[in-house]
Amino acid sequence: MSQQPGQQGPSSFLNPNYVNPEVKGHYLKPVIITLMVLSGTIAGLRIITRSSILRSLGADDWVIIPALITAYALSIFNMMSEEYGWGRHIWDIQPKEWVFIRQYQFATQLLFTYSVALAKASILIFYLRFCTTKRFRIAIWITFGLLIAWVVSMSGLIIFQCHPVSNFWKEIPLTQTKREGCLPNEADMVLLHGIFSVVLDVIVLFLPMPTVLHLGLPTKQKVGLIAMFSLGLIVCLAGCLRIASIRSTILTFDVSWYGYDLYIYTSTEAHVGIICASVPSLKPLLAVFFPRLVTTTYGAGSRNRRSGALPDEFGSRGVRNSKGYPLNSMIESRIGSEETVFRRDEEGGDWPLPSSSSSPDGVVKTTEIHQVVVLRDVPFR
Template identity: 35%
Template structure:
């Protein structure tokens, strides 16, 4: 602990522009001349920082901050601590997870009959935007993120604040694109009119939320540059903590709305309970994103601290977790065909001899009746009369199923040997299915 004499000597070395603020801060802190106590007091640091930025010329600004850093780090060695390596490890890990998830999603689309859609395009854009956030966060580590602000130079503080401003905008873009991607995905698998209206309405609300959020972030300070340059005379900002609470609360609400939107329609699917629970479980994995948002709420109080480069690390990391894991959650329901191909394929090879012995039987083996989740097929059977979805061939995973052509042209009657099926999924080896004649009429939508 520094002596009273050292404290008095330190005060004497401060530039005149901050003397009054320093004395006022020491008095308000209740620390007396205990330098270690003073350096750890937020009120003292806030008064000193404000005086440095508004009262001192540039030469004295650098001198004061440098002197304060040297004095305080000597009295409080913990001020030299650095969370930077932890930040790097977390950010790189979640970046890799998001990248793998989107890659598997695109591969799954390629191997399935479904074509790439707007939901896939939006999730790719969401990943690119999230990359921007992640890289920006990593770039602020060398300039001060994870370190105590009193140890930083003014250029480093300004660089951090600019990055924080840009990261808020990227967060708004990323999280909105991810939610819109989910809505477009829901639209593809639930094309019934009522659900389409609900999903479009939800999407419009999301876009309106995004626009209002961007305006609130950009114009939170007047002039805008005052957000990162507090030396501008006459500048002012709204309460940043209240803004953060508002953004987080509305984001959590929209998370729950998008997450729960398809559940009533999923419950209507005519499926065995185990498979129905499995499908709903995949969708509800996205609830982790809601949990991440809720965890951030108590951490927002740290944004009021003057030592924001140190105290905001946890809140910032949870923002990145929310964006990256949100992308992972949005990709999980699309990975069904890929996972089915991989895991069921491996199991099938182990039962090849059993399949061969039963090839002439009308009963399927236990392995061939393994439950699989193909959401498109299940939804199509539940909502068969939708005018925008022509019937397709069932994937053959169960016996006694009816097979249909996906052609939009009339299909005449044939005997079973000559029926030609267009653009159908391959029948897995060893499976048996009953195939019936079909007449598809474009206008009436009736099957015979």
Template identity: 25%
Template sequence: MLFKETFRDSWALLLFLCIANAPFVASQDSSSATELIGLLPNCSLPCLLDGVQAAACDLTALPECLCPNVALQSNISTCVQLSCTYKDQATVSVLSNKLCTGYPKESRQHQLLATAIACAAVVFPIVILRAISRLKVTSRLWLDDWMTVVATVILAALIGVVVTVTKLGFGLHYWNVDVTHAVPILKMMYVSEILYIVIQVAAKGSLLAFYARIFPNRKFQIAVWVGAAFLVGHGILFLGLVIFECRPVAAIWDRSLERQCLDLTKIALAGAALAIFEDIAFLIMPIPEILKLQLSTRKRIALLLVFSVGSFACITSMVRLKTVLIFGKSQDQTWDYVDGIIWSVVELSCALACAGLPALWPLIKSIPGVLSTVRGSKVRDLTDLTNREPSMRPKSKAMAGSQNLRFKELPKLPPEHYDSSERGERRSKFELKTKSSYMDMDSSSRDEDLELQSVARERSAF
């Protein structure tokens, strides 16, 4: 082993001497390359020698051979990371960037920025319109709406982190990143992992809250609570694993510290697998309840399609699973993790966007001339949902029975039935009587009545 190290050091010295003693006709670039190589830490010289020998580079034209060759730079960078301390790695990075000044650098930064902008442009308007639509129908936001709003705000923070790290050099090869940006990039990537878990739990939690609100069946409600407990437990467990993945925690971004870390690849794979399992389970959960509805087969299928929009988010989770296989193993993290970041943002964006699309139906119906041909048949069939017992059951028996009442529309009276003064007098008496009877109700009954009416209006909107 000692002989091997001595042999490598000797050849590294020989490499330096060969470049230094190149013919006088050598270019100025060769002279500057010689000076830079002379500043390299000793631990990196064997890596450079092995790479130069493998690529059969001309020693008098090292930059021309090294800088355009991404595979060669990758091999040398991996060797340096495994052989040198973090301080020496930083020195090599600075000298490497100086050596390759003026040469084009591969970049995927445009992909990251395009993904961030596209997801923001799709998700934010949908969530805003969802809130407007809900307020239009029920005059309030429900728990699932608030959870979606919270998840969207955190998603905005995550997109901001992605844009910031991209400007710092994420999307470039590790050896092309400014060494002064390494710690900020690693810190922000650590924060993004935490934000991802929080958004994921909030988005799926909003879906469960939506189920619990519109399907009052007791067994289904129990299933929703079990799913919520599993979701929260999964979130807390993986949040703890990610936050304390290394000891000390500062070693996650400060590579100069000695550290003991968990296997990030196994954590990422387990988390992705559980996320896909949850997606599938939550997707099929409402199917039995939908099939029980008193709707025609065609309307049942239409409603199933509305609820299955979230399957696209499940597909993106499966695609993302392929990208986490390299987590914790790559020596070119700022390049290899790009796909993982892109698909993480897409997955979360799809979950929030797909959950908001069905709620936009009342807003779409309010646009003049839009879907005018389906307002009659489809909406009338779907209003059968309003005859089901709402999730919030009324406390008074009288109100409970009133939910099953059906009213038959009476024919309109001819205008001449009443003269204008008599109609006005009758209307005033009716309004006074109605107001008086309503004021006689206790406040809790009035609140329940308004609550039930809101639920009924919202269900009919679907």
């Protein structure tokens, strides 16, 4: 029996409201669309930076593309679920509408798994590009193994949790709590899925920290690298919020009402993962258009410093400064009354030290000036 538009009183299983049902909110679509725009823009800028400025698209860049595609599909299905009643009380959803919602749930569980896994894989491949020790490389590959095992196991559980598979979305009375031919612990599986995803996020977050701390870098640069990698904390936070939302959803029968925010957290975790994986690649873009943002000043007593083994985002021969030298390969030493421009050896090595007794190799010019030591046109300092 349906409730008329003018009828008062709360709806229920005995008195469902299919005409003008109460809804949890109207903010799901605006939030998800905003996330889609942000992740798409940043991932697009990453591809442009790597292909046009650095001219060296890597495997991590290619992997982020399917991660973005699956995240977009995930978000679209989440928004389509709202059209069929997600965000209403479950008794205000017609059984035929619930079939579509369950189909979208099946698809989004798989898409979420693939999207966040691909984003994590992109970060791990990025780590391999500046891996400096055998121990770090082994740790990366072990994490890869855990990631692959998680994807394969969760994909199998999601796809084959019902036999036949279509039983997952088969039309049944909404008061029926168990589906024929399906595993009885679907809610627990979804919760474990989210927990293991966050555990992998934490592993990926802390994986490079020991290596960064042991790199021969200035303290400011170490702090910058650690701060950059710490962006992964945002992904971990989104994952924790998603777990909390899953727990509150599975503890109630009215899952479509109390699970409204869960779809937002699911899209958030997927898109924020892509954003955090792409932000480090934008440093050369900032160096080209906003060089002052990537300038670091050292005191006049600065000593010889090695840049460490850093990937192209922190210095690439493909990026040239105003003098035609590759970014991160030139240092202007302005000490006392002389300005001396040095170039680092193209094959690597230390920066030459200014010397008052003899002119170091690679001196380009010397002029009278009174300044401090300045590093310019460096994509990451």
